[in-house]
Amino acid sequence: MNSRANSSPTSRWGLRVLGLGYIAVLLVAPLILLFYKTFEKGLAPPWEAITSADGLHALKLTLITVAIAVPLNTVFGVICSLLLVRHRWRGNWLIDAVINLPFAISPVVIGLCLFLLYGKNGWFEPGLAEAGIKVLFSVPGMVLACIFVSVPFVVRETVPVLQEIGTEQEQAAETLGASGWQTFWRITLPSIRWGVAYGVVLCTARVLGEFGAVSIVSGHITGETQTLPLFVEQQYQNFNLPGAFGAAVLLALLALVVLTAMNLLKRKEAA
């Protein structure tokens, strides 16, 4: 257990320098450079880009995808975790494996799958077209893509917590007269809340930054189907570097807020 305490100061410092250096060069330096480049010519250029009609629309659309995808995946994730942990049956390994798919498959592939399902001659296209619902190249398709890529987070964070708390508290609540619903709201959910919250934070970060899958199904219609990551890419392609940097910084700030929330949760959980 105490190998670290026994190791020599040289190797200890060597490891620290290596670890911190790696993070500094690969993670921190690009971010600092991004902030520097963005504000090189003052606040005005990036501010203009973000507050342009297209920029604001991209921000709004990003927040909409988060507002739909995250709650859906949270509810689904909690139900799915309960199914996996509390109702053991033979098919569980399959559910478990399928939930991990979005981790394993490239988002671009996921985008293509959606394209095949909802695009022209796709499986679901005729029915939806009749109902007058347009999925591809519009918001529903982008939300679907975001849901797809961020499914695993809540499940993965909730399952171990559910396993750890065990079933005794729930059984105790039952013997005291609580119905299944009451037991869930008063015992199970409060016991797993930090795990769920952690999953929600990770899920939010993923949806905020999703590019590949959304890029395929969005059709890149400026001012209509552009989320912030897509807006950044477009500004970059159009050589509008201050705009690209401004939007990128905004995205990075949103992610930072989310990650700070996560660290606060972690601390609260530990307390």
Add this chain to the structure above:
Amino acid sequence: MGISVDGANKSFGDFQALDDVSIEVPDGSLTALLGPSGSGKSTLLRAIAGLETLDAGRVLIDGEDVSKKPTQKREVGFVFQHYAAFKHMTVYENVGFGLKIRKWKKEKIRARVDELLNLVQLPGLADRYPSQLSGGQRQRMALARALAVQPQVLLLDEPFGALDAKVRKDLRTWLRNLHEEMNVTTIFVTHDQEEAMDVAGQLVVMNQGRVEQSGSADDLYDKPANEFVMSFVGEVNRLGDDFVRPHDIEIVRDRDDSTEEAMVQRIVALGFEIRVELMLADGTEVWAQLTRGELQRLELREGQIAYLRPVHAKSFNGSPPSNPRGASTPHGSPDGGDAGITAAA
């Protein structure tokens, strides 16, 4: 409210936890389900609470068949070995949980919770969280929580199993007194025969999913139905087909027709009790329990020849022993199992 279980069967996969179990628990009694681990005692208790569904058989509480009733409707108080405290709630909220579910008014809940916290000797700890309590305090809180809803019956699953020896002894006495005060029909599960005999008026000895014997502590000790019960409720030596308790072996200095010759192997002083380990001519090892005075009178020494006379020896030839494990060695069963007096968890 009397409890009876009638022909209960329960399997988990290939493992038969309950094999045609029937018991009767009289109204107002304090009954212990006693047995080694895996004997089915906890499964039986959980089946009475409705936490396990029986494959076959019935559970009756106060004459009413509750087999189909969900746990919530059975009005049983259940106490778990590891307390099952609601960790995110204070002691007050824990104890008041069942009342809140029953939609009691706030003031009534407060009065009842205060009353119970006094009863379990935890006044003033209402605002603590379970993590701020000791094991014994947590278990008393769990008991208050179970009692708050005025259950028809109280079921305790190894309630003191996770506590250290001193706290355990205190709680035993306390539980006995509490039962006298409340007079609610209580069943508690334990693997510790001393605890069972100390607390309970009636004991049910279980082994391998079956009831071996039920009765008072004296019945089980003096008139065990078979070898398993005899070796589980006390220590035992095997002499041929006979079984005899160590304190029922008399050691004398002169031989006669009723004695057997033996060599004194070891003399161990355990305070007041002296344990004398002997080997018979045929190689059988036995041990005898003597008092300090007896040892001094006999002037026994290790390596010496002495003569034994078993009194109150029992033989169970009529009914084959259901568990022939380790009846004769002084250090518990040969496989280090749990049939001995010290029955480890």
